[in-house]
Amino acid sequence: MRLLNRMSRCSHGVSKFKLAQPRMLWLDHRQTLSAAPRRKRQFTGVKSSAHPAFPLCSPGLFMSVLPCSPLRGLSIFSPHTRTVTHTLVAFASSSATSTPTPAGQVKTQPDTEGEPTPTTVPLEDVKRILKLAHPERWKLAAALGFLTISSGVTMSSPFLLGKVIDTIYTAGADTEAMTASLTSLCIMLTGVFLCGGAANAARVYFMQTSGQEIVRNLRISVFSSILRQEVAFFDRNRTGELINRLSADTAVVGRSITDNLSDGLRAVAQAAAGVSMMFYVSPSLASFVLLIVPPLAGLAVVYGRYLRSISKSTQDALAQATQLAEERISNMRTVRAFGKELSEVNTYTEKTDQVLLLARKEAVLRAGFFGVTGLSGNIMILSVLYKGGLLMASQHMTVGELSAFLMYTFWVGISIAGLSSFYSELMKGFGAGSRLWELLDRKPEFPLNEGLMLSADQLKGRLEFSDVSFAYPTRSEAPIFQNLNLLVPAGSVMAVVGPSGSGKSTLVSLLLRLYDCNSGSITIDGHDIRDLNPYWLRSHIGTVSQEPVLFSYSIRDNIAYGAVDPKAVTTEDVYRAAKAANAFNFIQAFPNGFNTVVGEKGVLLSGGQKQRIAIARALLKNPKILLLDEATSALDAENELLVQEALERLMEVVIIAHRLSTIQNANAVAVLDQQRIAECGQHVELLSNRQGLFRKLMEKQVFIQDEHKLALR
């Protein structure tokens, strides 16, 4: 994730920089790559864009990431990269974000630049934003107070500066009087500037701190809302897109409430005060200037619209490139195993080339836009000078008044420019906000913590599937089970076997209520699991999945994670679980023992070690029911036997296994095939049925093993 952030920051940042400083950028870009010269040389065959601008920078970094060990990836970035990227963090952190479809699915959308922004102010969203800002109202009010002071100060200074100029020009021979008047004016101006500086500093402080609080609260709400959703939601929505909502959209909304609002209000106040002062200083010159403004503003609006639409396409293309990078970096081992580094860089380069193409169009438009706005500003100043010069010649204006007027013209121009960007930022804020509200308002299909909770003694562990039909919500056309029936008596060990894809893992998901069955029922001790509190249910079921995932904590913390309250877990509890999972000895053999940090997703451990830690995690809370989904498949035969014996002694178990030899001790074996339980009975009983599926599966496995042994001889 951090690697990805740097890549996207660099590409965004450079794209923003490019317009102003192409040469300097190229230098920075080369410095970035030179930080990993060896790696760069390995990839000289990589296609790259001809232009030394931003998309090259991203493939450059992408290229540097791919050849590295996934564990050492971070070290390849030089301080130069950081310098460039950190400068541009704000822009880049919002690389791409997502927009919900009506079904709650998120589709990739650009974030801050060119995102689908509303064109009118949505009142409902204003109310929500105000509600969000409510806890920070006092800080925000203080910020607005200081804003008023600093704006007042800013607008009074041109007037006083005009007076200074007039004092100098009209002094004549009386230098003493001029000095006295000049001194008092300068003291006054110094006071005004000090006051303005202090008010501005206070405004920034209050705005920033309240903004951070708002973003923090919003992020917590969004994160908890994401975690509340049912598993099917995560099947439909990509992780990267949800993360974008959490990081980028929340930041955009926070910025809208604080920085943008403050800048916008200041721009409004300064434009209004500036125009009033212009009329105060010279009504005829002010009327003349205001005649020029509307056509120029109209031009800017039309240009701005064009710019926004092209900017949106650029960001869409960039979001696609980012998604590709995200998937490849997080699955680096697969890329490496298939030797796809080069082709992945080329695919990424193609994607960023599309971004470059659009960005070039955008650059042309922006260049035109800046040219036109710069020219308009200059025309305005020239007009003020011309008309003001005429007024001075006819004694209707002093040189000080003309100077003050010019300064007000500048201020008004700057404020109007600020207002146009304030408006577009505000709309972006509403766009980001509406995506967040959708997520915050989304009700999960079933609540996490409502329903019946039995006492631990009442729970015996009799599981029954009655006429269960189920299809995954994302593939409703392909049912996994149809009228499936299965009974697991309390206190027994049931093994479920079946061909790959027959639905063994799905059975576990249904028992854990990660999904609800479409019809039929699943009961525990006669209670439909839909009536039980899902949180309670899961607290009594231990589960070890086919590919157990560990978090980048220490081994101790990973095992303690299995407890309802990990903080209350004692070292003895952790040791007990580790011993039961036959993991104690190998953990103790690590130099840091139980404090060994396992790396992202447990990459620092072997498959078998990961499985045993995952089993220890599942055992920690002493679950009544244990679901093992090929949980011991990565262990050697001896370890597997030891672990399974321990597990079977400890609790009622449902074992799902491919290796049929591991289920000999089960009380019963259920064979899944063609959306139902094809056979169910004792191991020996099923084996004796020559035509049975279990016997066939067994024979096939024995045959494969024999073939393998022969091949080894």
Ligand SMILES: Nc1ncnc2c1ncn2[C@@H]1O[C@H](COP(=O)(O)OP(=O)(O)OP(=O)(O)O)[C@@H](O)[C@H]1O
């Ligand atoms: N989240 C999901 N969304 C849609 N379809 C899924 C999902 N998970 C699994 N499937 C589909 O459900 C079917 C059963 O998958 P399942 O993982 O339960 O099989 P399995 O018997 O455990 O397979 P294996 O032995 O290979 O692990 C497969 O066809 C699979 O493609």
